[in-house]
Amino acid sequence: MxxxxxxxxxxxxxxxxxxxxxxxxxxxxxxxxxxxxxxxxxxxxxxxxxxxxxxxxxxVPALRRPVLIKPVYKLLQKAMPPMSVTEREAMEAGTTWWEKDLFSGKPDWKKFVDIELPQLSEKEQSFLDNEVNELCTRIDEWQIFEDQDLSPEAWDYLKKQGFFGLIIPEEFGGRDFSPYAQSRIMSKIASRSVTAAVTAMVPNSLGPGELLMKYGTDEQKQRWLPGLADGTEIPCFGLTGPEAGSDAGSIPDIGVVCKGEFEGQEVIGLRLNFSKRWITLAPIATVVGLAFKLKDPEHLLGDASKSDYGITCALLPADHPGIEIGQRHNPGSPFMNGPIKGEDVFIPVDWIIGGPAQAGKGWRMLIECLGAGRGVSLPALSTASGEMSYLTVGAYARIRRQFNMEVGKFEGVQEATAEVAANGYILEAMRQLVTRGLDSGAPSVMTAMAKYHATELMRTSVNHAMDVVSGRAIQLGPRNFTAFAYRALPVAITVEGANILTRSLMIFGQGAMRCHPYLFDEVQTLQADDEDAALEVFDELFMKHIGHVLSNVTRLKLFSFTGSRFSPTPVNADDFSRRWYQHINHMSAAFAVAADVALGVLGGDLKRRELLSARLGDVHSQLFIACSILKFHGAHPRTEDEDVHATFALEQTLYKAQEALLAFYRNFPLRPAAWACLAASFPFGRKYKAPSDDAVRRLGGLIMENSTVRQQLAGYVYVSDDPTDSVGRVETTYHMLLALGDSWHNFSRAQAKGELTGDTLEARLHDAVARGVINESDVTPLMEYDARRYDCLLTDNFDKL
Structure with a gap:
């Protein structure tokens, strides 16, 4: 008993x-x-x-605090390194969203059900269907490459039609579009021209426009926003330099508060010296946003206790005396990018964005405004590349034949094309959930996930595209539909926080503080001046934290031993999604336990253990991606084609999450803790498997078909129907092939077997008619298709280079 x-x-x-x-x-x-x-x-x-x-x-607090809480508090105070001002501002900036639920180990599926994917308004849809389509007809990436610039007509159209003012409120002449609309617009432009897309992205992401809207004074808004909206002002933002990239705290550019002459009067202002590099739109900018370190040695700003204000942002006309601008870098894609210099540049103190009251608050401004670049612009470019790779590679793999068979039917090729298909689907799903999240604020962790994983998926898909299309892909010219996306890869990977930094430091580094239910508040108490008051707060937080850990450990063990079959799922989960939601429950709990173990054992040293924190960030990100797939899959009528895509993508995603967690366990320094976590998470060994060979063959074959998914993804990009266009040539030839039905396949198979006679194609076609392989009515369409097929395989050649 x-x-x-x-x-x-x-x-x-x-x-x-x-x-x-x-x-x-x-x-x-x-x-x-x-x-x-x-x-x-x-x-x-x-x-x-x-x-x-x-x-x-x-x-009983009187018993608990001296024996348990105070020793733990003192131990953590010693173990936790002090947080710098820039670190604190980065942690406090932005908001959190669904990624916080996944970090907690207990996703609230009721909340997830209430998340509705974004929809375009009538104005947004009209702009996409009309102005964006018209722009796409006016740009030619090959001509842009040859000219190293957009055409004057394209520049004029971008300005006059408000492409630079998508985020600016209507009261200032802007479009005031949603993040989803901005993403869709940038994707469609990027599917036609990466250069044009980057040109339109910058004014609508990190730049003066967003900073002015959030922090500018009324006078600054009235002065600059109308011109930014109608294109009479072209903005750039100077942040990075030779010695300050991702580490903005190391900015060497200085602004010193002093008195000087401006418009004939002595005023309080700033004396600036700066040297910026890699600034997009700088060569043609009319207004320059600038980040620098502000010093006030004479206390002219009115605070006698403060002389070093830290990072500050200001807005300057590009033609202001002392500014040197106009040269160009060559980033590989011909968008405008160049350096900005300034020596002894004097500006009024009112040119600080937000006025003197915002002095020293520039780093927080920048962190909060990076969301557009990380969550909208770069993922939009990546999504366009992923979807165009899906369309063009799938079509080309069906058109191109080797060894008497479509190249897309070779299993080696299908290994690549299946991943291209899954990536295209994932990118669209992720774009929709991320932009929905941006409607609710500026989730810094979510946007870091979006930037890193979208650009990495783009890199994978475009590299696969180059491999499948092969020699046809490397010969530059107006026929090439792959090379310019390939040339743009380094831009997407390196800007707005290089991918190594984003993965190693930002996703879990910020995620641990911003998404953990108790950690950031606990760290705040450890650095408080009033220890007695802090200890009381810490006591309550710590006890809740212990309960949180015990809850997740219990949940994890239960999920691991039961296959999470009884775990909660959304009320609207269907027979397709239910088990996937339960798998996410399991991995979310495993991740939460691993995160708490890592934080508890390594403490502040975890931020230097980048390999470990990057793997935890990978788990967190893959869970978010899995949720985006399920949300996207459930947002429209279900089809068998989409089930195949979603299943492959989910298998791949959960497998990546599992492998990242296992790698974390293998390399965790406290081995008993790692063994305990491993036993709790995967008591019967690996739970999730990568997509099988059958799945690869099925999806590798499906990418060549005109499936519902292909049709859906084609609706998000610009696909030319001009047979002389780089993409249009492949797309129209592909649809000619589809229209032939089985006749081309039957003819090609009979020809390959040597069953047909004749020295010309026409003769062999008539022989095929005589033998009953094809019908007489097929001859002319087959001859027309063969001519188009051959033309589709050709690359450009030139008289001279």
Whole structure:
């Protein structure tokens, strides 16, 4: 009877931990339960007495704090390095969204059900269908490459039609479009020209426009926003330099508060010296946003206790005396990019964005405004490349034949094309969930995930495209539909935080602080000046944190041993999605436990263990991607084609999350902790498998078909129907092939077997008619298709280079 009583008590303990019952209530339940069980077995007094003692100890602050809380507080104070001002501002900036639920280990699926994917307004849809389409007809990437610039007509159209003012409110003449609309617009432009897309992206992402809207004074808004909206002002933003890229705290550019002459009067202003590099639109900018370190040695700003204000942002006319601008870098794609210099540039103090009151607050401004670049612009470019790779590679793999068979039917090719297909689907799904998140604020962790994983998926897809299209892909010219996306890869990978930095430091580094339910508040108390007050707050937070850990450990063990089959799912989950949601429950709990173990064991040293933190960031990101796939899959009528894409993508995503977690366990320095986590997470070994060869063959074949997914993805990009256009040539030839039905396949197979005679194609076609392989009505369409097919395979050649 004692064994049965003990099992009942452990089950009661598990229920209390699972539901994270408050300390006092759980203590009463456990003490009462163990007392009741003494009537079943007297041996349960051995459980009741320690339970009662522990309950009293934990519920009486006068006992708990000196013995448990204060020693832990002191230990963590020593282990946790001080947080710099820039680190603190980065942690405090922005908001959190669905990624916080995944970090907690307990995704709230009721909240997830309420998330509706974004839709375009009538104005946004009209702009996409008309102005954006018209722009796409006016640009030619090959001509841009030869001229190293957009045409004057394209520049004029971009300005006059408001492409530079998509985020600016209508009261200032802007379009005031949603993040989703901005993403769709940039994707469609990027599917036609990366150069044009980058040109339009910059004024609508990190730049003066967004900074002015959020922080500018009324006078600054009235002065600059109308011109930025109608294109009479072209903005750039100077942040990076030779010695300051991702580490903005190392900016060497200085602004010193002093008195000087401006428009014939002595005013308080700033004396600036700066040298910026890699600034997009700088060569043609009319207005320059600038980040620098502000110093006020004479305390002219009015604060006698402060002379070093830190990073500050200001807005300057590009033709202001002392500014040197106009030269160009060569980033590989011919968008405008160049250096900005300034020596002894004097500006009024009112040119600080937001005025003198915002002095020293530039880093927080920049962190909060990076969301557009990380969450909208670069993922939009990546999504366009992924979707265009899907369309063009799938079509070309169907058109191109080798060894008497479409190249897309070779399994080696299908290994690449299946991933291209899955990536195209993932990119669109992720774009929609991320831009929905941006409607709710500026989630810095989510946008870092979006930037890193979207650009990496783009890199994978475009590299696969180059491999499949092969020699046809490397010969530059107006026929090439792949090379310019390939040339743009380094731009997407390196800007707005290079991918190594984003993965190694930002996703989990910020995620741990911003998404953990208790960690950031605990760290704040460790650095407080009033220790007694901080200790009281820390006590409450720490006890909740312990309950959080115990809850996740309990949930993880239950999910691991039951296959998470009884875990909660969204109320609208169908037979396709239900098990995937349960798998996410399992991996979310495993991730949350691993994160807490890492933070508890390594403390502040974790930020230097970049290999470990990057793997935890990978797990977190892949769970978010899996959620985006399920949300996208469930947002429209279900088809068998889409099930194949979503299944492959989900298998790939959960497998990547699992492998990242296993790599974390293998390399965690405290081996017993790693073994315990491994046993709790995967007691029966690896749970998730990469897509099978059958899945590769199926999706590798499906990318060549005119499936519902292909049709859907084609709707998000610009696909020319001009047979002389680089993409249009492949697309129209592909649709000619589809229209032929089985006739081309039957003819090609008979020809390959040597069953047909004739020295010319026409002769062999008539022989095929005579043998009943094709119909007489097929001859002319087949001859027309063969001419187009051959033309589709050709590359450009030139008289001279």
């Amino acid at each position: 004692f064994l049965l009583s003990l099992v009942i008590f452990i089950a009661l303990l598990a229920v209390v931990f699972y539901y994270q019952v408050p300390l006092l209530i759980s203590s009463v339940v456990l003490v009462a339960g163990s007392f009741a069980l003494t009537f079943v077995s007297a041996w349960m007094w051995l459980v009741l007495l320690p339970t009662l003692a522990l309950a009293v100890f934990l519920n």
